[in-house]
Amino acid sequence: MIAQILFIALCLAAVALFSYNAKKVIRNIRLGKAADRTDQPQKRLMTMLKVAFGQTKMFFRPIPAFLHLLVYAGFVIINLEVLEIMIDGIFGTHRIFGGLGALYNVLIGSFEILALGVWVSCALFLVRRNILKLKRFSGVEMTSWPKSDANYILITEILLMSAFLIMNAADAKLQAMGYGHYISAGAFPVSQFLQNLLPDSATALVMIxxxxxxxxxxxxxxxxxxxxxxKHFHILFAFPNTYFSNLEPKGEFSNMKSVTNEVKAMLDPSFTPEPAEPGRFGAKDVNDLSWVNLMNAYTCTECGRCTSVCPANLTGKLLSPRKIMMDTRDRLTEVGKNIDKTGNGFDDGKSLIDTYISREEIWACTSCNACTNACPINIDPLAIITELRRYAVMEESQSPASLNAMMGNIENNGAPWKYSPADRFNWAKEN
Structure with a gap:
């Protein structure tokens, strides 16, 4: 009974603490502006099944995709074993599903094979990160914490899979002895090779x-x-993130309703403006972004696929789409902590633009959408960059000189070039 009470207490504490922290994250995401992503539910569901469940975008890099698939499948399927552990822990039973007979043998055997796959995959991921040191796992944003975070999770998964296999090996050995309540149940295709490494003492085996x-x-x-x-919150957020991802054609920017009303009113004095929320043009801080942008930030896996295909980054410019997402998440976390301490309305004098993301970064972007195409879970760094640019241009009138010249030419000449409309066809006269 003591073990059962301790287990139930641990279980309730773990769930309560996770719920408390998850509510904070959801609260932070809700700081963002409204965005309607309820259209085309069938297409959204298919996108989630294909991208999140099917991991189709991962397979542009087949080797890491296969390894990740093993970890993913192991994580999902081995949770059935966790269900048995939970029931055993609460009710004081042992291998409660053992009565399933042959089916149980198949399940435990499958779990062990997947556990081995997860173990090997995580070991190879550690090698890729720390020995081979693949380029996309480095960058100015990849400080000690992001690198350590990835290693902590990989090592933890290796330890958990090792514990699972050693537990089964000791259990199988106790079953063979006919010791106590260790009923004969399960097949052990992997852990059977570990049994010779364990002691023969029943007491020691029970302890192990x-x-x-x-x-x-x-x-x-x-x-x-x-x-x-x-960053491993993507285990949970990948599914809603892909469901609510942008279904519009790549490169199609959204219009601000307030600006559209002004333009239409100028062109047609009889135009009746549509209702539009007054607010800032673009985004200065995270609360100016949409909730979808903020969910994107929490979903980022820091895999670096976006940055590895970014033409601006590849030519040595400061922009890294991964850094955009990490900076947005870091700033949002900081804003959330400020709310916890002082309540809403606190101004710490910081902002997403300038404090976290520099002007040089946002103007280095070519708007090519390579980053959004490369992301395995449909994160859209370009949407955040665009909103920061809108703020710089429409609120502060600050943009690079070349862009100011271009926009001035469009206003005065109807084209990006400095020539007047009357001279536009002079090239044809010369020929």
Whole structure:
């Protein structure tokens, strides 16, 4: 009974703490402006199934995609084993699903094979990051914490899978001895090779089996509560993020209703303006962005695929789409902490633009959409860059001299060039 009470207390504490932190994240996302992403529900559902569940965009890089698929499948399917552990922990049973017979043997055998796949994949990911040091895992934004965050998760997954396999090996050995409540249940295609490494003492085996059982489930509770502080929140957010992703043609920018009303009124004095919320042009800080942009920031996996295909970054410019998303998330987290301390309305004198993202970064972007196409979970860094540009131009009248000249020419000459409309066809006369 003591073990059951302790387990239930740990379970409730873990769920309560995760719910508390998850509510803060959701509160932060809701700081963003409204955005209607409820249209075309069938297409949105298919996008989520294809991109998030099917991971189709991952396979542009087949080797890491296959390794990630093993980790993903292991994470999803091994949770069935976690369900059994939860029931056993609450009711004091042991292998409650053992009565399924042959089906249970197939399930446990499959779990072990997947656990081995997860173990190997995570080990290879560690090698890629820390020994091979692939270029896309580096950059000015990849400071010590982002690198450590990735390593912590990979090491944790290796430890959890190791505990699962060692637990099964000790359990199988106790089953063979006919010891206590260790009923004969399950198939152990992987852990059978670990049995010779374990002691023959039943008492020692029970300690190992119980120790690994507790380590495995407590590790899962700890992992759950680590997610809100980690880039690995994408495990949960990838699905709503792809569902609510932009379905409009790539490169099609949204118009501000207030500006559209002004233009239409100038062209047609009889035009009746549509209702539009008064507010800032573009975005100065995270609360000026839409909730979709903010959810994108929390969903970013920091994989670097966006930055690795960015033509501005490849030519040595300061822009990194990954940094845009990481900076947005960092600023949003900071704003959330300010709200927790002082309530709404607190101004810390900082903003997303200038404090976190420089003018040089936003103007280096070519608006080519390479980053949005490369993202495996449909994150859109360009949308944030565009809003920051809008603020710089429409609120502050600050833009590069070349753009000011171009916009002046369009206003005066009806074209981006400095020549007057009357001289536009002079080239034809010369021929």
């Amino acid at each position: 089996e119980r120790g690994c059982w507790w380590f495995h489930i407590v590790g899962i509770f700890a992992f759950l509560n680590y997610l809100p502080y980690s």
